[in-house]
Amino acid sequence: MQQTFVKTINGHSMQFNRLLYPVQYCVLNNDPKANGTRFLFEKSEDGSWTVNQTEQIPEWLKEINLDIDQVIKENERTLADVCLKY
Numbered sequence: 001m002q003q004t005f006v007k008t009i010n011g012h013s014m015q016f017n018r019l020l021y022p023v024q025y026c027v028l029n030n031d032p033k034a035n036g037t038r039f040l041f042e043k044s045e046d047g048s049w050t051v052n053q054t055e056q057i058p059e060w061l062k063e064i065n066l067d068i069d070q071v072i073k074e075n076e077r078t079l080a081d082v083c084l085k086y
Contacts, residue, residue, distance in 0.1 A: 005075070006030065009067045012060065016071065025049065025072050041072060049073065 003018045004063065012032075013030035023031065025041040040052040049072040051057055 008069050009064045009071070012064060014068070014071075016075070018075070027051075027068060040070065 004016065006013060006015050015028040015030055017028070018024075019026060023043065027031070027041055029039075031035045036084045037058075039057075040042040042052060044050050049069045051061065061066045
């Protein structure tokens with residue numbers, strides 16, 4: 001459970017920043033060639049985390065979208081488990 005964390009997915013170092021209201025994730029590609037490209041992920045009605053559709057989605061992001069979804073879900077489960085303990 002973290003508000004900000006970094007995961008490497010298929011060679012892409014991604015920084016995840018959890019925004020509290022509404023719950024969203026701002027995902028930053030840490031690759032120097034990406035020039036600080038950020039993507040906003042929102043929870044859809046089916047429970048999956050997807051990039052905001054108004055943004056231009058590069059092909060490499062489409063390829064790892066399901067992996068990003070799983071990383072966010074894992075963080076949310078951990079957060080829920082910690083909250084239940086208190």
